[in-house]
Amino acid sequence: MSRGKKQVHLAAHFPGVNSTTVWSDPRSGSQIDFSSFEHLARTAERGLFDFFFLAEGLRLREHAGRIHDLDVVGRPESITVLNALAAVTDRLGLAATVNATFNEPYELARRLASLDHLSAGRAAWNVVTSSDAFTGENFRRGGFLDRADRYTRAAEFLGVVRELWDSWTPGGEPGTFAHSGPQFRIEGRFPVPRSPQGQPVVIQAGDSGEGREFAASAADVIFTRHSTLEAGREFYADVKGRLARYGRRPDDLKIMPGVTYVLGDSDADAQERAAEIRRQQVSPQNAILALEQVWGRDLSGYDPDGPLPDIDPDPDSVLVQGRVRVADPVGVARKWRALSEEKGLSIRQTVIETGSRQSFVGSPATVAAALEEFVATDAADGFILVPHLTPGGLDDFVDRVVPLLQERGVFRTEYAGTTLRSHLGLPEPVWKGDTP
């Protein structure tokens, strides 16, 4: 095996609640039974992945004031599932997405430190924030924070969590903490000894300028959406360039886009499968729903196999709740209508055409080469794979692509260490507990 080649990092996203997941496929299993989580996690560990990643949902999405009923709905609470998965895996990192807006630092620091101990050093926290009053209706806090404040709170939140994690000495002596800031005033004794990997790994998702800066200052891994080479390189250069300001080296932050893939026996076969999966993802009902999200109007009377509506979107609509609004609905509608007329596409075909493509499509050799190219040319340090099937959606990747990456000398053939930090090649954080 060649040495010195930049290594690919791999993680697995449990498909769960999103429109990528094809629940109508006969091979689609439960999104909630523990056996599904166990299968996917064991597969990821068999493939020597760095970590297993769970997203979070704090309120069911609604559309036009009614619960959205077309995609997979319902998932367990992340940290509890990961603690159970710690029992059926040995090396795999276990990453939970947990909102910093609707939690308190002491409680979350304790839960994450517990996961790190119970998994012998494999815990990670994906820090997200919310500015969503809709979600807030499920919580004591109730309302929400505006965009600027939620990053202020998140930054202070993470800082406090790290103070708590550092409040025991590496030698195992308990200590006290006292924090007084604009968002939090807390003090006492942290009940959990220092984590087996120094501190749990911190992941950050988000692409805004504030998000990039937050990640550069504080995160170990950044979870992005840039799955083209050009966008990936731009993002990579920008974020890595911000690290020096915080006294960090480029290697201290791993950039891992969330990507989808489709494998076939040949490239043509894979392209055909990819098209079929897109059709499965965009059911006739989903096509109308996607249209309503742009138009902001009830379009249930339209035929998904017919032409696009000739009426304009309602820019003041409040049809969509619990997900991101389309920024310029009139412009998007105009673009879609032009595309549909030019190519003679129906509503459903237009939604398929304009929706996001699978990131990597091809034979195992093609996909392995593309993944290596991304990493070798600094468009990414690795990938968080989002399969479209639960729970078997990673089986073919582990069986067919991982061996090729290993042959190319860009992926491990065994775990070198036991902790998630060791898989990611991240140094143990320096203990700052005795600095005032």
Add this chain to the structure above:
Amino acid sequence: MTSTRPLHLAAELVAGSGRADPGTAARTVALARLAEAAALDFLTHDDSFAGPGLDALAVLARVAPETRSVGLVPTVTTTHTEPFHVQAAVATLDWVSRGRAGWRIAVSPTGAEARLLGRRPAPPTAELWQEAGEVAEVSRKLWDSWEDDAEIRDVATGRFIDRRKLHHVNFQGATFSVKGPSTVPRPPQGNPVTVVDATRPAARDTAAHHADVALVRAASAEEAAALRAELHRGARAHGRDPGQLRVLLSLTVDFDAYEGGAGALAELIAGWHGGGAVDGFHLVPAVPERDLERFVAGTVTRLRERGLFRADYEGVTLRDHLGLARPVSQYATTGVSV
């Protein structure tokens, strides 16, 4: 001597001295397997924000895949936590244990605990138990907010769920409100088992109103019987069937100091249970490794020889072990769409 009422046995894992070291998971799994080999109904794991030790729900989730039958009941505080998060975590413990979860509701009354969270000063204990009751109530509503057959996967209509079977709970309590529905589908037991330590008078009404299992402490069979009768009266006053409330006596046992040892304890259990004072016992071992081992080898064996305790599990869920019915969702018959 035989009793027509089944005897229920449970045990505490940490007895108030939670540890956090690299051996925590292995130690807890070993204790849980010991209890499971003896077919005990459930294990409790104490916890408080003041610590020390790991989060109890996390520890029991870690234990779940390494056990098959024993019930898992972590202590969960309702004071500085989010009811929505708490119910989701307990429901998830039920999913990962395939129907063996419970939770022992606790409050965090001290100023020291309040300062750890910095959210609000702790109100008087009576108010905290009132709030704990509201958390129990909204949790049941959220566990019921998905009817059992809400997931339909109907390819013809493109619908994954039947939204008429998901319900906003619209709960308005004294200190919090929750819109709902839960993000976690209805757990295997419908409602995980709610346990309340009703030893202190401040907790007793909440136990009578909301608990499936009440734990009490008493110095005599008469005192235990009086507490059980009081809890049953309270349950009736809240419109509940007292037959759906189990009262277990918590006994701290230090076999090194306990005169007569395991055999004498079997006599005591058989006598108090046969006399109708309690439905069962919750062993709190002074030294878990030593005392749980002796309890299982000595006391449980003798109870079994006398036909007072089952030889093996007869059902698969914690509700099965306790002889408690799986509740129907409180929304199931309304047919009201949301």
